[in-house]
Amino acid sequence: xxxYFLYLxxxxxxxxxxxxxxxxxxxxxxxxxxxxxxxxALDLLTAExxxxxxxPFLYYKRAQLYEANNDFxxxxxxxxxxxxxxxxxxxxxxxxxxxxxxxxxxxxxxxLMNKAITTDSMNTAFYVKAAELAYIDTTLKHNYGLALDYLxxxxxxxPQNADIYFYKGTIFKEIGDTTKALSAFQTATELNPKFxxxxxxxxxxxxxxxxxxxxxxxxxxxxxxxxxxxxxxxxANLLKDEGVALYxxxxxxxxxxxxxxxxxxxxxxxxxxxxxxxxxxxxxFCYYQMDSVQEAYHYYQLATKVLPTYAGAYFSQGLCxxxxxxxxxxxxxxxxxxxxxxxxxxxxxxxxxxxxP
Numbered sequence: 001x002x003x004y005f006l007y008l009x010x011x012x013x014x015x016x017x018x019x020x021x022x023x024x025x026x027x028x029x030x031x032x033x034x035x036x037x038x039x040x041a042l043d044l045l046t047a048e049x050x051x052x053x054x055x056p057f058l059y060y061k062r063a064q065l066y067e068a069n070n071d072f073x074x075x076x077x078x079x080x081x082x083x084x085x086x087x088x089x090x091x092x093x094x095x096x097x098x099x100x101x102x103x104x105x106x107x108x109x110x111x112l113m114n115k116a117i118t119t120d121s122m123n124t125a126f127y128v129k130a131a132e133l134a135y136i137d138t139t140l141k142h143n144y145g146l147a148l149d150y151l152x153x154x155x156x157x158x159p160q161n162a163d164i165y166f167y168k169g170t171i172f173k174e175i176g177d178t179t180k181a182l183s184a185f186q187t188a189t190e191l192n193p194k195f196x197x198x199x200x201x202x203x204x205x206x207x208x209x210x211x212x213x214x215x216x217x218x219x220x221x222x223x224x225x226x227x228x229x230x231x232x233x234x235x236a237n238l239l240k241d242e243g244v245a246l247y248x249x250x251x252x253x254x255x256x257x258x259x260x261x262x263x264x265x266x267x268x269x270x271x272x273x274x275x276x277x278x279x280x281x282x283x284x285f286c287y288y289q290m291d292s293v294q295e296a297y298h299y300y301q302l303a304t305k306v307l308p309t310y311a312g313a314y315f316s317q318g319l320c321x322x323x324x325x326x327x328x329x330x331x332x333x334x335x336x337x338x339x340x341x342x343x344x345x346x347x348x349x350x351x352x353x354x355x356x357p
Contacts, residue, residue, distance in 0.1 A: 041065055056085035060092060063099075072103045090116070090123055097129050106133040107140060124161060127154035135171060144175050162192035169201060178205050194224040200231050207238055214238060229272045233279060236265035240286055247289065259286040277307040284316060293323045304336075311341035318350065327354055 045062040052058060059082040066075035079096040086092065093116035100109035113130035120126070131150035134143045148171055154164045169184030182205055188198040199221035206214035215238055221231035243258035263286045269279040284299035297320035303313035318333030334351040337344050 039065070039069060042069070054085055056082040056089070056092070059085070060089075060095070063095070067099065067102075072099060075099055076103065088119055090120065090125065093119075094125060094129055097133065101133060101136070106137040109133040110137075122157055124154040124158045124164065127151065127157075128164060128167060131167060131171075135167075135174075144171055147171055160191055162188040162195055162198070165191065166195065166198050166201075169198070173201065173205070178209070181205060189220075196221050196225045196228065196231070199224070200234060203231070203234055203238075207234070227272055229269055229276065232265055232269045232272070233276065233282075236262050236269060236279070236282055239265060240282060243286065244289065256290055259290050262286045275306055277303050277310060277313070280306060281313060281316070284320075288316070288320065293320050296320050297324065309340055311337045311344055311347070314340070315344060315347045315350075318347065322350065322354070330354060 049058045059078040063075040063078035076099045097109035110133045113126050116126045127150045131147040134147040165184045165188040169181045172181035185198045185202045189195050199217045203214045203217035218231045218235040222228040239262035243255045246255035266279045266283040280299045280303035284296045288296035300317035314333045314337040318330045321330040334347045337347040
């Protein structure tokens with residue numbers, strides 16, 4: 001009799017969680033869907049479920065296929081049945097919470113994680129997921145504090161987990177406590193010396209503080225990753241800013257040296273991701289700062305090809321065209337810029353100067 005009441009209570013919990021979900025209000029739908037959706041993989045799984053309707057993993061697999069086809073309502077309904085059939089599978093809870101996140105109801109995901117914690121209070125993934133959901137739910141009062149509470153409990157249970165410290169650092173950074181953010185990120189790298197994202201975050205925080213150690217952390221990130229696009233881009237910007245500061249201080253030779261290093265680093269970013277439009281813009285800026293106007297023109301032009309709706313790229317290319325004496329082309333480029341962003345004041349000013357000298 002006790003088991004019956006426990007099962008009933010569990011069923012009522014999931015009915016309350018899933019039935020009221022905007023994306024899955026039809027939890028009373030048939031367990032086995034009979035209509036073909038004309039997606040072979042889904043139809044195949046539906047046929048398997050008809051043969052074995054008490055196999056929770058079939059619902060789990062079909063939920064993922066529904067999600068892949070942007071049918072979150074059906075995915076959530078299938079996870080309702082999967083959890084009803086097997087309430088002890090961590091992956092079922094975590095995936096269901098992710099569906100709540102994607103359907104725009106993170107608070108229901110938090111409730112589900114609380115239920116999951118009652119089934120296994122040592123599983124830190126439940127606390128981390130709850131923290132993630134609280135972190136993104138800005139409608140929840142004291143959401144950052146709640147997220148940190150979940151992470152602190154997770155750390156008590158698994159103090160060697162670098163990921164948890166990284167998540168804490170992310171929250172501290174968001175609320176503006178850079179000292180605690182740095183401490184959390186540094187702990188993450190101590191626990192995991194190959195923690196790429198933690199090195200990048202430390203570098204960015206130090207860069208904002210104008211701390212010269214920022215470059216060292218970007219280098220650490222570059223060293224531990226095969227594709228350190230973010231770290232290379234951050235380092236390139238650091239070198240660019242240093243070059244500009246040296247130029248402003250009248251140290252032209254040292255400025256050119258730093259800007260040249262920045263260009264080479266931006267090019268490494270492009271080698272990793274030729275669609276990184278900001279890397280082209282960064283290289284163009286450095287070339288322009290060094291009076292290599294033709295090279296700057298080339299990289300700004302590449303930026304417009306990568307992202308044809310980037311108003312700033314047309315403006316910057318227009319500046320180069322103007323400096324190179326290509327008046328008609330400069331006019332066309334400024335007009336392109338203003339067609340995309342009519343409020344681009346600098347483009348408007350340059351256009352008027354060329355058209356009405």
